[in-house]
Amino acid sequence: MAALSDHLLVVAILAYAIAMLTYAAEYAFGNRGVVARIAVRERAPERELVGAGVPVGGATLDASGTDPSDSVDEPGAGGDLRAADPPAAIWAGRVATALTLVGWLAHLSCVVTRGFAAHRVPWGNMYEFVLAVTLVGASAWLVLLVRRPRIRPLGLFVTLALVILLGIDGVKLYTPVAPLVPALNSYWLKIHVTAAVTASGILMVGFVAAALTIVRTGYERGKTRFPYSLGDRLPAAEGLERLTFRLHAFAFPIWTFAIICGAIWAEAAWGRYWGWDPKETWAFIAWVIYAGYLHARATPSVKRTIATWIAVLGWGAMMVNLFVVNLVVSGLHSYAGVG
Amino acid sequence: MATLDELTTEAPPEPPRPGIGPGRRLIGMFRRPWRWLTSMRTALILLFLLALAAIPGSLLPQRNLNVDKVNTYLAQHRILGPLLDHLWAYNVFASPWFSAIYLLLFVSLIGCLIPRLRAHIAAVLRVPPEAPARLERLPVHAEDIEVPGGGEPAAVAARLHDLLRQRRFRVKVREQADGGITVSAEKGHLKETGNILFHFSLLAILVAVALGSWWGYHADRLVVQGADQGFCNTLQQFDDYGLGARVNPASLEPVCLDMTGFDAQYLSNGEPSVYKAFVNYTIGDGAAKSATIQVNHPLRLDHARIYLLGTGYAPVVKYTDKYGHSQTQVAPFLSTDAMQTSTGVIEFPDANVPATGVDPSHKQQVAFSGVFLPTLPSDPSVGASAFPAERNPALMLTEYEGDLGLDAGIPSSVYSLDQHQIDTGRLKPVGKQVMLKPGQTTTLSDGGTLQFIGTRPWATMQVRYDPGETLVLIGAVCLLLGLIVMLLGKRLRVWFRVPPEGPVSAGALARSLYPGFKAEFESIVKDAKDARTAAERSTLRGS
Numbered sequence: 001m002a003a004l005s006d007h008l009l010v011v012a013i014l015a016y017a018i019a020m021l022t023y024a025a026e027y028a029f030g031n032r033g034v035v036a037r038i039a040v041r042e043r044a045p046e047r048e049l050v051g052a053g054v055p056v057g058g059a060t061l062d063a064s065g066t067d068p069s070d071s072v073d074e075p076g077a078g079g080d081l082r083a084a085d086p087p088a089a090i091w092a093g094r095v096a097t098a099l100t101l102v103g104w105l106a107h108l109s110c111v112v113t114r115g116f117a118a119h120r121v122p123w124g125n126m127y128e129f130v131l132a133v134t135l136v137g138a139s140a141w142l143v144l145l146v147r148r149p150r151i152r153p154l155g156l157f158v159t160l161a162l163v164i165l166l167g168i169d170g171v172k173l174y175t176p177v178a179p180l181v182p183a184l185n186s187y188w189l190k191i192h193v194t195a196a197v198t199a200s201g202i203l204m205v206g207f208v209a210a211a212l213t214i215v216r217t218g219y220e221r222g223k224t225r226f227p228y229s230l231g232d233r234l235p236a237a238e239g240l241e242r243l244t245f246r247l248h249a250f251a252f253p254i255w256t257f258a259i260i261c262g263a264i265w266a267e268a269a270w271g272r273y274w275g276w277d278p279k280e281t282w283a284f285i286a287w288v289i290y291a292g293y294l295h296a297r298a299t300p301s302v303k304r305t306i307a308t309w310i311a312v313l314g315w316g317a318m319m320v321n322l323f324v325v326n327l328v329v330s331g332l333h334s335y336a337g338v339g
Numbered sequence: 340m341a342t343l344d345e346l347t348t349e350a351p352p353e354p355p356r357p358g359i360g361p362g363r364r365l366i367g368m369f370r371r372p373w374r375w376l377t378s379m380r381t382a383l384i385l386l387f388l389l390a391l392a393a394i395p396g397s398l399l400p401q402r403n404l405n406v407d408k409v410n411t412y413l414a415q416h417r418i419l420g421p422l423l424d425h426l427w428a429y430n431v432f433a434s435p436w437f438s439a440i441y442l443l444l445f446v447s448l449i450g451c452l453i454p455r456l457r458a459h460i461a462a463v464l465r466v467p468p469e470a471p472a473r474l475e476r477l478p479v480h481a482e483d484i485e486v487p488g489g490g491e492p493a494a495v496a497a498r499l500h501d502l503l504r505q506r507r508f509r510v511k512v513r514e515q516a517d518g519g520i521t522v523s524a525e526k527g528h529l530k531e532t533g534n535i536l537f538h539f540s541l542l543a544i545l546v547a548v549a550l551g552s553w554w555g556y557h558a559d560r561l562v563v564q565g566a567d568q569g570f571c572n573t574l575q576q577f578d579d580y581g582l583g584a585r586v587n588p589a590s591l592e593p594v595c596l597d598m599t600g601f602d603a604q605y606l607s608n609g610e611p612s613v614y615k616a617f618v619n620y621t622i623g624d625g626a627a628k629s630a631t632i633q634v635n636h637p638l639r640l641d642h643a644r645i646y647l648l649g650t651g652y653a654p655v656v657k658y659t660d661k662y663g664h665s666q667t668q669v670a671p672f673l674s675t676d677a678m679q680t681s682t683g684v685i686e687f688p689d690a691n692v693p694a695t696g697v698d699p700s701h702k703q704q705v706a707f708s709g710v711f712l713p714t715l716p717s718d719p720s721v722g723a724s725a726f727p728a729e730r731n732p733a734l735m736l737t738e739y740e741g742d743l744g745l746d747a748g749i750p751s752s753v754y755s756l757d758q759h760q761i762d763t764g765r766l767k768p769v770g771k772q773v774m775l776k777p778g779q780t781t782t783l784s785d786g787g788t789l790q791f792i793g794t795r796p797w798a799t800m801q802v803r804y805d806p807g808e809t810l811v812l813i814g815a816v817c818l819l820l821g822l823i824v825m826l827l828g829k830r831l832r833v834w835f836r837v838p839p840e841g842p843v844s845a846g847a848l849a850r851s852l853y854p855g856f857k858a859e860f861e862s863i864v865k866d867a868k869d870a871r872t873a874a875e876r877s878t879l880r881g882s
């Protein structure tokens with residue numbers, strides 16, 4: 001069972017990676033005009049797409065991915081091209097989504113078999129935690145995709161995040177199946193960690209949305225340097241920004257709940273509900289940053305871009321909490337199980 | 340929590356009176372900083388400062404978590420170390436600057452909450468406000484709405500009133516001077532209620548934390564198994580303790596406890612899987628009770644809880660000195676690694692006292708210093724245990740003789756010899772290290788004997804009390820509730836203007852432009868045009 005779980009992880013990573021490449025293909029060849037416009041404008045070479053290495057020309061327009069009402073076209077890129085995504089690109093998009101689904105199924109099975117192999121909830125160490133967080137992230141992405149098909153261009157970046165995190169997880173953090181240390185042997189593990197996993201997974205997708213909001217906003221303001229050039233095929237910044245907010249507004253109470261449950265558990269396990277252990281400290285820092293994001297967004301005098309940057313910062317704190325605190329700083333939460 | 344009482348009983352704010360007295364001028368002087376402090380922007384900045392200030396607390400060793408690490412760090416960083424110490428860098432969360440930030444934040448919070456609460460109460464009590472003069476200026480509006488009702492303004496207004504009531508709006512109908520009618524509707528006060536609840540919960544948590552730090556305490560004690568080794572909850576009997584500023588040491592929960600047994604189980608890789616301490620305890624003059632204390636399952640008393648923190652082995656040895664006088668000692672050894680390689684000392688200050696009288700110079704006191712290995716490794720030169728359970732226990736001791744330095748008045752560790760006495764030659768090692776298995780006896784160079792009888796388990800117990808805890812929990816739950824209500828709630832105001840004749844116009848305003856705001860407005864307008872009455876529609880929907 002444990003070995004099966006390990007194989008399924010490889011399948012999941014591969015499926016997500018191919019999905020990512022396929023999303024990239026859709027991204028790159030999204031309309032017929034690409035090649036022609038590369039020839040005309042000669043500004044293609046500086047535009048490279050991260051992750052895939054597929055050169056994208058002035059892939060300005062697309063119909064399948066973008067909200068028709070929000071195109072910010074450069075002059076000359078005629079609107080007549082909009083509707084004309086080649087069937088190949090449309091197919092690439094569909095195949096990418098199907099592959100993401102395949103990856104998700106493998107991912108889900110990987111987590112479930114791991115649970116059976118260990119005879120417990122499969123999030124007892126850092127390897128399993130990352131596995132579960134990314135599973136929630138992938139699930140959140142698929143749910144979003146069903147509800148708003150137009151955000152499909154984000155898929156490239158969501159799968160990129162999944163592949164990176166799962167890759168690090170499989171290569172650097174892998175831990176064989178083992179029972180729990182006594183301190184973890186509590187039903188609070190199920191409640192507290194499940195909430196933390198759920199919040200983190202949604203915040204991961206929230207981070208992708210926030211980062212792309214910044215990219216797209218820059219693009220809409222006429223920036224053409226590298227990260228902004230990716231904004232080309234993204235949905236309008238306004239919609240992305242709202243999506244970012246909704247994801248964070250959804251995840252923040254769950255994160256709050258996770259911290260509260262952590263405190264209740266800490267009271268039983270360590271004798272105090274809060275002790276500024278490094279993990280607690282960084283959970284608090286992330287919480288404060290996300291609260292700051294919600295504040296900033298509710299304050300009209302704070303620019304939306306600044307608010308969105310705060311959300312990105314929040315994910316930075318979550319990552320510090322996951323990687324730096326588990327692997328570098330030692331504390332009571334040293335259950336990472338990574339040698 | 341005086342502010343709470345003020346809030347609920349105080350009259351609505353009075354308009355500022357003219358005239359400038361000395362008091363007014365003083366208030367005026369503070370008004371600007373106060374405004375600044377209670378602005379949301381300042382709260383945001385303070386929020387970030389708080390997050391920033393917490394970072395060193397997680398990266399530098401902290402005294403409240405691990406004093407040894409702080410000392411090591413200080414020893415390694417001769418210049419930077421003490422400098423940081425002056426800045427409270429090893430006690431960040433109790434530092435004046437950290438406290439300053441959160442206190443400012445909470446003053447800011449109070450300053451911003453009180454007016455908000457007042458405004459909210461007023462808003463809840465007030466009827467929905469009159470329609471703005473120009474509905475077309477609102478974020479969404481609609482013109483030329485044909486509302487059934489025969490063009491009679493009163494009938495149209497009544498329909499709109501019913502329609503909005505049915506949608507859970509609070510509605511106010513006003514007749515205008517020109518014979519027209521406006522219908523004002525409002526909903527979503529729950530959002531603001533949630534917001535205020537959330538922020539007050541933050542305050543409650545702060546108050547509760549303060550309660551805990553003033554009236555709470557914790558105290559640690561190492562307990563060796565055995566009725567003769569118990570302890571009572573008084574400060575003299577603890578190895579280490581921390582008392583809140585307002586704790587009266589005489590009034591700690593009067594509990595006495597001893598450990599009757601300990602169950603430790605380990606996985607094959609040496610990681611512990613079960614730690615269980617079986618204890619007997621009494622409270623005051625009450626009857627003795629027994630209980631099991633485990634990780635995650637402290638012993639919960641009314642005014643204290645007792646936690647199991649760690650465990651180890653206490654070797655029991657019988658020493659017979661050269662005069663034939665024997666003593667038995669139980670000495671807890673402290674583990675130095677995950678496999679319970681344990682070090683410690685066993686001291687016999689009363690050894691070698693001639694039958695004729697005392698030994699005033701303490702020249703012949705005896706101590707044994709060494710290592711206990713619960714599982715002797717196959718290669719004994721490794722010097723470390725191979726497994727934390729007692730599979731092949733061995734005790735390795737070196738004898739020391741001389742002056743143990745116990746009378747010097749300087750508190751010394753019971754887990755190691757006084758290095759000063761050894762360095763000055765007043766305490767000298769005698770003979771070679773000996774290795775004993777349980778039951779074995781060795782004869783020492785001066786004719787005395789030493790027998791390793793066996794070991795007893797010990798456990799470190801922590802007694803804790805925190806009177807703020809319940810309030811923190813209540814605060815946290817309210818905080819979460821408030822948060823959810825605040826984030827889900829939607830505040831919406833809708834106005835209809837019914838002119839004396841002609842079509843109706845409408846507009847709406849949302850406090851935050853939530854998604855679906857426009858759709859909701861459009862659906863209201865659509866219902867307004869609907870020929871059926873509100874009641875008919877609802878029966879239709881209900882079926």
Ligand code: HEM
Nearest residue numbers: 291294295298377378379382386444447448451534541825
């Ligand atoms: C630890 C400190 C604080 C935390 C964690 C916190 C958290 C929050 C959160 C999560 C929201 C929700 C934002 C939304 O409605 O979408 C909020 C709203 C708000 N907070 Fe705070 N807050 C804190 C301190 C303060 C302070 C000191 C003030 C006053 C200066 C304040 C004023 C407000 C206001 C006015 C709103 C409502 C925004 C709106 O609904 O439009 N907060 N707060």
